[in-house]
Amino acid sequence: MSYATIEKLNSLKESGLKRIYPGRIKINVGMATCGISTGAGRLYDQLLEELEKFKIDALVARSGCLGFCQIEPLIDITFPGYPKLIYSRVTPDQLSGIVKELADGGLTGKGALARVTEDSSSVDGSMRDYPLTGIIEGIKDIPLISDLGFYKKQLKIALNNCGLIDPDSIEEYIARGGYYPLYKVLSGLKPEEVVDEIKKSGLRGRGGGGFPTGIKWETCRNAKGESKYIICNADEGDPGAYMDRSIMEGDPHSVIEGMIIGGYAIGSSQGYIYVRNEYPLAVKKCRIAIDKAHECGFLGENIFGSGFNFDIKISRGGGAFVCGESTALMASLEGKIGRPRAKYIHTVKRGFRDSPSNLNNVETWANVPTIISRGSGWYKKIGTEKSAGTKVFSVVGKINNTGLVEVPMGISLREIIYDIGGGIPGGKRFKAVQTGGPSGGCIPERLIDLSVDFDELTKVGSMMGSGGMIVMDENTCMVDIARYFIDFLKDESCGKCVPCREGIYRLHEILTGICNGEGKEEDIDLLLEMSRSIKMTALCGLGSTSPNSILTTLEYFRDEYEAHIIDKKCPAGVCKALITYTIDPEKCTGCVRCAKECPQEAISGEKKTPHVIHQEKCIKCGVCFEVCNFKSVVIN
Amino acid sequence: MVNEIDVKKIDSIVMDKYEADSENLLHILQDINSEYSYIPEQGMKIVAERLCIPVSQVYSVATYYKALNLEPRGRHVISVCTGTACHVRGAGKIIEKIERELGIKAGGTSSDMKFSLQTVRCIGCCSLGPVINVGEDTHGRLKQDALPKILKKYE
Ligand SMILES: Cc1cc2nc3c(=O)[nH]c(=O)nc-3n(C[C@H](O)[C@H](O)[C@H](O)COP(=O)(O)O)c2cc1C
Ligand code: FES
Numbered sequence: 120m121s122y123a124t125i126e127k128l129n130s131l132k133e134s135g136l137k138r139i140y141p142g143r144i145k146i147n148v149g150m151a152t153c154g155i156s157t158g159a160g161r162l163y164d165q166l167l168e169e170l171e172k173f174k175i176d177a178l179v180a181r182s183g184c185l186g187f188c189q190i191e192p193l194i195d196i197t198f199p200g201y202p203k204l205i206y207s208r209v210t211p212d213q214l215s216g217i218v219k220e221l222a223d224g225g226l227t228g229k230g231a232l233a234r235v236t237e238d239s240s241s242v243d244g245s246m247r248d249y250p251l252t253g254i255i256e257g258i259k260d261i262p263l264i265s266d267l268g269f270y271k272k273q274l275k276i277a278l279n280n281c282g283l284i285d286p287d288s289i290e291e292y293i294a295r296g297g298y299y300p301l302y303k304v305l306s307g308l309k310p311e312e313v314v315d316e317i318k319k320s321g322l323r324g325r326g327g328g329g330f331p332t333g334i335k336w337e338t339c340r341n342a343k344g345e346s347k348y349i350i351c352n353a354d355e356g357d358p359g360a361y362m363d364r365s366i367m368e369g370d371p372h373s374v375i376e377g378m379i380i381g382g383y384a385i386g387s388s389q390g391y392i393y394v395r396n397e398y399p400l401a402v403k404k405c406r407i408a409i410d411k412a413h414e415c416g417f418l419g420e421n422i423f424g425s426g427f428n429f430d431i432k433i434s435r436g437g438g439a440f441v442c443g444e445s446t447a448l449m450a451s452l453e454g455k456i457g458r459p460r461a462k463y464i465h466t467v468k469r470g471f472r473d474s475p476s477n478l479n480n481v482e483t484w485a486n487v488p489t490i491i492s493r494g495s496g497w498y499k500k501i502g503t504e505k506s507a508g509t510k511v512f513s514v515v516g517k518i519n520n521t522g523l524v525e526v527p528m529g530i531s532l533r534e535i536i537y538d539i540g541g542g543i544p545g546g547k548r549f550k551a552v553q554t555g556g557p558s559g560g561c562i563p564e565r566l567i568d569l570s571v572d573f574d575e576l577t578k579v580g581s582m583m584g585s586g587g588m589i590v591m592d593e594n595t596c597m598v599d600i601a602r603y604f605i606d607f608l609k610d611e612s613c614g615k616c617v618p619c620r621e622g623i624y625r626l627h628e629i630l631t632g633i634c635n636g637e638g639k640e641e642d643i644d645l646l647l648e649m650s651r652s653i654k655m656t657a658l659c660g661l662g663s664t665s666p667n668s669i670l671t672t673l674e675y676f677r678d679e680y681e682a683h684i685i686d687k688k689c690p691a692g693v694c695k696a697l698i699t700y701t702i703d704p705e706k707c708t709g710c711v712r713c714a715k716e717c718p719q720e721a722i723s724g725e726k727k728t729p730h731v732i733h734q735e736k737c738i739k740c741g742v743c744f745e746v747c748n749f750k751s752v753v754i755n
Numbered sequence: 756m757v758n759e760i761d762v763k764k765i766d767s768i769v770m771d772k773y774e775a776d777s778e779n780l781l782h783i784l785q786d787i788n789s790e791y792s793y794i795p796e797q798g799m800k801i802v803a804e805r806l807c808i809p810v811s812q813v814y815s816v817a818t819y820y821k822a823l824n825l826e827p828r829g830r831h832v833i834s835v836c837t838g839t840a841c842h843v844r845g846a847g848k849i850i851e852k853i854e855r856e857l858g859i860k861a862g863g864t865s866s867d868m869k870f871s872l873q874t875v876r877c878i879g880c881c882s883l884g885p886v887i888n889v890g891e892d893t894h895g896r897l898k899q900d901a902l903p904k905i906l907k908k909y910e
Contacts, residue, residue, distance in 0.1 A: 152878075152879060152880055152893060153880055153882060153883060153895075155893065156880055156883060156886070156892075156893030156894065156895045157883065157895065157896075188880075188882035188883060189882055189883075191883070355879070356876075356877075357877075358837075358838030358839045358840070358841075358842075358876045358877035358881075359838050359839035359840040359877060359881050360877075360881075361877070361879035361880070361881055364879040365879075396785075396820075396821075396822040397875060397877070397878050397879065398879060399891070434782070435781075435782065435785060436820075436822075437781050437785070437816075437819070437820025437821065437822045437823060438820055438821035438822035438875075439819065439820055439821060440876070451781065452778075453778050454776075454777055454778040454779055454780035454781050454782075454816070455780075455816070456815055456816055456819045457819070457820075513840075513881055513882070515839075515840035515881040515882050515884065516839070516840050516843045516844065516884075517843060517844070521840075521881070521882035521883075522882050523882075553839060556839075587839065587840075587881075589839045589840050589843060591843055595843050600843075603839070603842055604839075607876060716899075716900055718852075718855050740848060740851055740852065740855075740899070741845075741848050741899075742848075742852070742899050742900065745848075745898055745899055745900070746898075746899075746900055
């Protein structure tokens with residue numbers, strides 16, 4: 120096979136541009152996991168069928184996720200002469216209506232969420248507008264996507280292509296500037312210069328710890344060893360965070376290109392992507408992308424005629440959270456049990472197969488091509504002094520606009536939760552936001568003006584983690600949350616060291632006792648003392664960060680613990696042993712809905728007269744509370 | 756129900772696909788697991804023999820990873836997400852409802868081998884929580900009362 124050349128790259132770019140801007144009708148259906156789970160697959164089939172029926176000439180493609188998962192399924196349509204229109208929560212009927220409009224030779228814009236008049240790409244800084252033929256009535260009143268609260272403050276680098284291109288098309292990736300950074304590296308930069316550029320950019324690892332990426336690369340480059348390995352950590356174990364999945368499903372080439380550049384920089388010819396077992400679609404998209412990169416000569420031998428060889432293999436994880444930890448991950452890659460080891464010798468010196476191994480997170484790799492292309496100076500200007508660039512957050516939980524957002528670091532929590540996230544649903548009060556996964560902590564409402572970067576989050580007792588932000592409202596019990604994380608870690612502890620294996624187990628017992636109304640006053644001090652000793656003595660990051668959820672909730676929400684222990688009350692109405700469900704006779708209309716749904720037949724009453732819950736039968740499943748349309752079921 | 760072990764099938768996974776390389780042990784077991792819905796004891800013995808490693812090593816890996824099962828599972832595996840985003844939006848109630856509907860506990864399999872029920876910490880669909888997977892289908896934005904209808908769809 121002949122190697123890649125700049126001419127070939129240019130011609131791939133041409134065909135990519137023709138696919139993105141075909142000069143005829145172009146329709147993208149968002150088909151990442153979030154889209155598919157809301158019915159995008161069926162919409163896609165329906166779309167092809169109806170276009171065929173009306174003999175409409177259109178290019179239909181499947182794209183990744185635009186980030187606004189709350190309002191999936193998302194479809195975007197470009198009709199020549201119109202701006203690109205984005206439709207959200209698309210139903211089959213609505214889709215039929217849109218196809219009819221297309222058949223009639225235009226779009227009315229009815230029901231569209233937003234319009235896009237230009238596409239920009241941060242990789243090459245390009246700007247491409249949608250040439251308009253005059254102003255079309257109805258369309259101009261649709262808000263610009265950049266004016267939507269959800270997108271206004273976002274800046275996309277790692278998510279540059281997500282939702283905009285077909286992840287299976289390497290041409291579309293190239294059309295938006297991709298693989299030119301690799302060409303730039305292999306045609307003129309020395310490995311040391313690449314390392315230097317990453318160092319100067321201030322890029323820090325996006326997988327949790329925020330370790331400076333350039334320094335890691337340099338140490339690995341300087342380490343002695345015949346073979347060296349590049350590894351991508353795609354184990355994404357933090358519950359509530361899914362940016363890595365979205366990047367792999369929507370823009371796998373950005374990760375692959377980052378890894379090839381990294382391989383050249385540290386002197387490695389073999390890369391591995393260790394993907395979480397629960398992400399089958401991501402595995403599929405990465406496989407296709409690797410094959411395509413091979414076909415085009417970006418992977419394999421003598422890439423761009425430079426003499427540099429690189430290849431990537433995919434390894435599927437086995438469903439163990441601790442395998443996201445570097446030493447455990449490498450053991451797992453070797454087919455062994457994924458248990459961490461003490462890091463007297465770091466993995467950059469001796470890791471996978473006892474060789475120098477450079478592990479970075481998916482999002483870290485996805486930033487690399489843009490840094491190379493735009494330069495460290497450009498990148499460093501984004502974000503804060505010590506946390507350069509952007510970070511992707513998954514804003515989820517009790518919040519109006521859930522989804523993936525990428526923002527410059529240093530933005531305040533308030534901006535993320537209110538301006539982008541649109542605040543808390545149902546007029547409820549914002550209580551806390553949990554960041555950093557099981558290793559992180561809960562940040563209370565009063566710190567809402569905190570600027571979000573690696574160091575500020577650590578200062579308040581939490582951490583960046585992989586970027587999950589789980590928003591909690593007044594109906595979230597903070598003791599229950601602490602117990603939730605401890606329960607998670609109890610299951611995931613590998614059992615190698617005593618503080619973690621036994622300590623977490625005991626913490627869980629105490630917390631469960633408190634939630635069940637069996638808490639004792641001395642429990643709080645015991646929790647604090649045990650937390651401190653586990654922090655100091657556990658072998659790996661899983662154990663040593665495990666008490667964070669307890670420590671932060673105790674610091675910021677001690678009154679809730681006391682309410683559980685002393686008053687035997689759960690103020691948020693969550694802990695089953697401490698609550699009862701009753702029906703407010705004033706509000707109950709006697710619609711019998713709750714009585715029908717109750718699995719215990721614990722609710723009785725005549726039609727059209729107020730109903731009663733019989734406490735001795737009630738198992739507190741909460742169905743009545745959920746189904747009541749009149750808010751007459753109350754939690755006491 | 757006991758599955759017949761097809762030695763040839765296991766051999767083709769171990770020898771042909773993974774070239775009897777013990778570094779691929781996890782992948783070999785994953786493939787066997789998806790072939791049989793679990794890893795039969797005899798399968799473990801064959802793998803150990805072919806890779807020239809102790810059965811105890813195979814067993815330790817097979818019991819360490821959640822993706823591997825030592826018991827046969829139902830035709831449809833229901834995975835209820837109990838990740839943080841789903842937890843705060845009521846995943847606990849979803850799992851209790853399914854437990855009541857199927858009469859089994861999380862980790863169990865219905866006696867007609869139709870469903871197995873398990874929990875999983877986040878399937879990456881957090882914005883649509885609470886979420887469950889049935890086989891490869893994802894169902895999001897769930898409420899307890901929607902579950903019976905969803906479960907009925909599966910044979
Ligand atoms: C218990 C535990 C779980 C981890 N899980 C992940 C993970 O799922 N994904 C990830 O990228 N890093 C995870 N990490 C961090 C990794 O050990 C490692 O620091 C990171 O992948 C390095 O890449 P980065 O420098 O690009 O962030 C975890 C660490 C610990 C201690
Ligand atoms: S927390 Fe349930 S899908 Fe992520």
